[in-house]
Amino acid sequence: MAAEGPRSLFSLSATAVSRSMAALERDVWALPGHLLRGLLPLLTVFHLERAEGAAQRAGLSTQPIWRKLWDDVMKTRPPNSESITCWRKKFLETFFSNVLHGVLDVSSDWRLHHHHFSPLLHSSPHVSQLTLCNMLQGAVELTAEHNQKVLENLAGSLRILKFQHLLSSDQSIRCSLVLLLHRLIHHGSVSQVSMYSWPVPDTVLLVLILSMSAGFWRSGNALMYHSSLCGFCREEGKAQSQELPRAQAERSCYDERERSSDENQRACPSAPEEADTEVNECGADAYLNSVLSSSPLHYRACEEASSKVPCDHTSVEGGSCCISDQPSCQRVLRKTRRRLKSAVGKKRRCLRRSRGPHADSEDLYDFVFTVAKEDNSGLLNKNSATEGENAENWTSSSSGSPCNGHAGCKKRGGSAGISSLKAAHRFRSVSTLELFSIPLTGETCRTLSNLLSSWVSLENLVLSYNGLGANISCILSALRALSRHSDCHLHVLRVSDIFSHMPCMELVCCILSASPQLRTLSVSFDLKNQLEGNRPEGNPTCSEVEIPECNPNLKKLSFHDVNLAEHQKEVLLLLQDPILQEITFSFCRLFESSTTEFLSEIINTVKRNSALKSLKLPGNRLGNHRLVALADIFSEDSSSSLCQLDVSSNCIKPDGLLEFTKKLEGYIQQRGGQIQFTHLRLFQNWLDQDAETAQEALRRLKAVCSVVNDSWDSSQAFADYISVM
Numbered sequence: 001m002a003a004e005g006p007r008s009l010f011s012l013s014a015t016a017v018s019r020s021m022a023a024l025e026r027d028v029w030a031l032p033g034h035l036l037r038g039l040l041p042l043l044t045v046f047h048l049e050r051a052e053g054a055a056q057r058a059g060l061s062t063q064p065i066w067r068k069l070w071d072d073v074m075k076t077r078p079p080n081s082e083s084i085t086c087w088r089k090k091f092l093e094t095f096f097s098n099v100l101h102g103v104l105d106v107s108s109d110w111r112l113h114h115h116h117f118s119p120l121l122h123s124s125p126h127v128s129q130l131t132l133c134n135m136l137q138g139a140v141e142l143t144a145e146h147n148q149k150v151l152e153n154l155a156g157s158l159r160i161l162k163f164q165h166l167l168s169s170d171q172s173i174r175c176s177l178v179l180l181l182h183r184l185i186h187h188g189s190v191s192q193v194s195m196y197s198w199p200v201p202d203t204v205l206l207v208l209i210l211s212m213s214a215g216f217w218r219s220g221n222a223l224m225y226h227s228s229l230c231g232f233c234r235e236e237g238k239a240q241s242q243e244l245p246r247a248q249a250e251r252s253c254y255d256e257r258e259r260s261s262d263e264n265q266r267a268c269p270s271a272p273e274e275a276d277t278e279v280n281e282c283g284a285d286a287y288l289n290s291v292l293s294s295s296p297l298h299y300r301a302c303e304e305a306s307s308k309v310p311c312d313h314t315s316v317e318g319g320s321c322c323i324s325d326q327p328s329c330q331r332v333l334r335k336t337r338r339r340l341k342s343a344v345g346k347k348r349r350c351l352r353r354s355r356g357p358h359a360d361s362e363d364l365y366d367f368v369f370t371v372a373k374e375d376n377s378g379l380l381n382k383n384s385a386t387e388g389e390n391a392e393n394w395t396s397s398s399s400g401s402p403c404n405g406h407a408g409c410k411k412r413g414g415s416a417g418i419s420s421l422k423a424a425h426r427f428r429s430v431s432t433l434e435l436f437s438i439p440l441t442g443e444t445c446r447t448l449s450n451l452l453s454s455w456v457s458l459e460n461l462v463l464s465y466n467g468l469g470a471n472i473s474c475i476l477s478a479l480r481a482l483s484r485h486s487d488c489h490l491h492v493l494r495v496s497d498i499f500s501h502m503p504c505m506e507l508v509c510c511i512l513s514a515s516p517q518l519r520t521l522s523v524s525f526d527l528k529n530q531l532e533g534n535r536p537e538g539n540p541t542c543s544e545v546e547i548p549e550c551n552p553n554l555k556k557l558s559f560h561d562v563n564l565a566e567h568q569k570e571v572l573l574l575l576q577d578p579i580l581q582e583i584t585f586s587f588c589r590l591f592e593s594s595t596t597e598f599l600s601e602i603i604n605t606v607k608r609n610s611a612l613k614s615l616k617l618p619g620n621r622l623g624n625h626r627l628v629a630l631a632d633i634f635s636e637d638s639s640s641s642l643c644q645l646d647v648s649s650n651c652i653k654p655d656g657l658l659e660f661t662k663k664l665e666g667y668i669q670q671r672g673g674q675i676q677f678t679h680l681r682l683f684q685n686w687l688d689q690d691a692e693t694a695q696e697a698l699r700r701l702k703a704v705c706s707v708v709n710d711s712w713d714s715s716q717a718f719a720d721y722i723s724v725m
Contacts, residue, residue, distance in 0.1 A: 011038075018042040022116075029054035041065050044110070045095075046117035052088070066091045073109055074098075092126040095119070100138045124153035129160040136166065136173050143176045151180070155188035162194045163209065168202040177205075181212040186427035187232040192460075194434035201438055207447050214451040215429030429455060431489070434462040442471055449474040453481035460492040469501050480514040488517060491553075496524035496560070504562045505570050512551050519553050522584075524560035551579060558584035558616075565592040568601075575605040580612060587619035587649075591626065599629055607638040616646035618683075624656025631663040634677055636670045643676050648683035654693035657682070661700045668704065682709035689714065 017024055017039060028039065029051065036058050040051060048065065055062050066087035070078070074094060084090050095112075098104035099119045106112040106119055113119075132138045142151050161184060169177075184190045193213040198206070211217075440448065445468065452458070452475070468475065472495075482488050493511065500507055500523075508523060557580055564571055564585065571590065574583060591599065606612060622630070627647060633640050668675050680701060687694040687709065701707050 014039045014042050018044075018047075021047050025050070031058075033058035033060055036060060041068070044114045044117065045069070045092075045112055046114040046122065048111075049088075049092070049122065063087050069111065070094075073104070073112065089126050089128075092123040093129065096123040096127045097130060099123075100141060101133070102137075120147060120150045121153070124150045125157050127154060127157055129162070130154070130158055131162040131164055132166075133164045134167055136169055136177055139180045140173060140176045143179045151183055155183050158184055158188065158190050160192040160194065161185075161190045162196065163198075164196040166195075166198050166202070166205065169205060174205065174208060177208065178212065178217065181209065182217055182230065182427075185212060185430060186215070186217065187230070191430055192432035192434070193430050194432075194436070194462075195438055196436045198438045201444070203441075203444060206438070206444060210433075210448060210451055213430045213433060214455050215426045215457075216451075217427060429457045431457050432460040432462075433458060434460075434464075435466055436462070436464045438466055440466045440468060440471065445471040445474045449478040452478035454485065455482065456485045456487045457489060458482075459489045461490060462494045464494070464496045465498065468497055469499075472501050472507070476510050476514050479511065483515050483517060490515060491518060492520040493518055494520075494522040494524075496522075498526050500525045500562075504559070504564075505567050508557075512554065516551060517553050518551070520556040520558075521554060522556075522558035522560070523562060524558075525562055549573065549577070551577075554579060556580070556582040556584075558582075558586065559588050560584070560586040562588050564588040564590055565594070568594060568598050572601055572605055575602060575612070576609055578609070578611050582614035582616070582644075583612065584614075584616040584646075585620060586616065590617070590620045591622070599626055603629060603632050606633050606642065607635070607640050610639050610641045612640070612642060614644040614646075615642055616644075616681075618646050618648040618650065618681075620650060622647055622650035622652065624653055624659070626650075627652050627656050628659050628663060631660050631667065634664060634667045634671075634675055636667065641676050644679040644681075645677070646681040648681050648685065650685060652682070652685040652687070654687055654690040654697060657685075657687065657701075658693055658697040661697045661704075664704060665700065677705055679706045679708070682707060684710065684712045686714040688712065 017028060021028065021043070025047070031039070036054065037060055040048065040055065040062060043051060048062065052062060070087060070091050078084065078090065095104065099106065141147060193209065195209065463475070482490060493515065504523060504525060508521065511521060512518065557574065574580065606615065627650065633642055698707060698709065
């Protein structure tokens with residue numbers, strides 16, 4: 001009892017101190033380490049966060065406290081918990097998301113609330129990854145006036161923005177999303193945008209996210225923040241003020257043409273009705289494109305292009321104004337002006353007259369905002385077909401029309417009201433785009449294609465289960481256009497789908513030809529649904545092709561769930577590539593119809609390749625005898641630099657693994673221990689069939705290299721397989 005007394009007294013004292021932190025905080029941070037250690041678990045998250053500096057100075061770690069807080073509050077085991085290096089960041093990041101989405105009540109635990117603690121404000125600096133879902137309630141909350149500082153913090157800390165299970169939203173929610181994306185991407189630090197599980201995507205919403213991720217912005221009034229422009233844009237506007245005199249002169253010409261058009265309309269009684277009809281049909285299109293098509297810069301760009309480019313249907317680089325001849329370009333411009341003038345109406349002209357001598361300096365902004373205010377009829381939600389057209393039109397001709405009509409990808413020229421994205425101001429864009437399980441129609445695929453064709457900041461692109469089908473040609477055309485930019489940064493491409501519209505090897509060749517700068521390429525298709533005989537019609541770049549002997553930049557190539565049983569020649573060509581450092585053939589049926597000679601050719605090819613560092617062969621039914629044969633890669637006459645070998649899911653039994661180990665040990669001894677092999681992966685093999693032999697093999701292997709395996713129950717897996725047959 002005497003021994004417990006001091007601890008109880010300390011506990012009472014520490015509790016009293018924790019309740020008076022407002023007055024004692026500075027003195028508490030100066031306490032000796034052994035006293036501070038006992039006090040830290042009694043603090044709220046507000047003071048625990050503030051204690052980090054004092055704890056570090058005292059040589060203490062708060063990680064165990066944050067971990068216990070996670071267990072008590074979140075009550076779940078986070079994925080990959082063994083790889084979490086900072087539980088403080090992990091807790092506060094998840095805490096932010098749960099509070100934002102209303103799934104965590106801060107009053108549920110005394111450690112979560114404090115009269116000076118604002119849950120979103122104080123946790124936002126720790127948020128590097130955020131997921132928005134359903135009706136985008138989180139976007140509405142974050143753009144609310146009382147959360148301006150929260151949004152400012154996120155602009156500095158957030159790197160990954162994810163969207164999951166989105167539902168269709170109304171115009172007010174989309175405006176909140178526009179503001180959020182503009183602040184976090186265009187004027188923030190978000191480098192990755194990912195979208196997941198959207199079986200029936202809202203076309204307008206999808207295109208909005210894609211376009212703003214690519215650096216474009218949609219509607220002017222969404223950038224008005226409580227009657228003021230985005231401060232960052234306002235500063236940039238001042239920097240561009242030197243262009244004002246020229247823009248004013250062009251505006252005068254523009255107004256003169258409008259007056260002439262008014263006279264023509266008055267002379268023709270049916271013209272106003274036709275104009276109104278056009279607005280009803282295309283008002284949403286004008287709204288989406290108001291910024292892009294109203295700028296005097298667009299008119300100048302078209303005029304300059306028409307004066308410089310010969311009449312051969314050449315497109316403006318990075319833009320969409322296809323110039324066949326100058327009169328046709330002017331016809332498009334005249335139609336564009338009529339549509340925009342109809343959408344804005346008399347209100348815009350009255351605004352210009354009433355603002356006095358300095359009106360022209362804000363003319364473009366007022367035009368944009370007036371268009372937005374005029375659009376009160378919900379035209380964007382008229383029907384799904386209109387949404388699809390409007391969304392596609394926003395960027396359908398944005399980049400020199402990279403989609404050229406191959407393989408069912410309908411050729412589409414520029415339409416009235418659609419202007420060059422080159423003429424619009426382009427903001428900062430993200431470097432990683434991921435689309436998982438989001439069906440892409442022909443319209444949205446063309447829009448994505450046009451965005452991709454000039455998205456030079458993009459480094460990583462993941463297209464997974466999007467139902468591309470023949471529309472893969474749109475993507476290939478975009479990649480080809482993108483690769484022509486000298487500052488193209490696309491280095492990683494991952495494509496997976498239910499089936500391949502063309503033979504997989506042919507697709508790989510097309511991708512490598514279109515994007516010679518790629519460093520990592522991964523392709524994956526469902527074997528049961530491959531259409532090996534299909535080829536895109538009319539695509540000359542994908543007929544009778546072979547994998548290049550050497551692609552100058554490609555370092556990693558991965559095939560998953562692709563039937564390569566009949567592609568032995570191509571497999572051997574890839575294995576002898578002097579540039580590739582990592583090759584993966586995952587569940588590719590490599591040895592389904594092969595001979596013994598094919599395995600020998602693989603081994604001899606790898607032995608001669610000093611560039612290859614990693615060979616991954618999971619799920620190819622190697623079995624014992626093929627695994628033992630692979631040990632010859634490390635023989636005395638080999639020049640291989642192979643460091644990593646993955647033979648997971650290959651029906652390997654303990655006796656085969658032991659024989660492989662003994663053979664490997666022999667080669668290592670012959671080479672005087674000089675071997676670079678460091679990692680072996682053995683997941684999901686039949687090592688449980690003879691535990692004693694397996695343990696001996698693993699023990700001896702671990703003396704040679706790092707071995708990664710699991711306690712897989714092969715009998716249960718076989719029973720599961722039988723049950724679903």
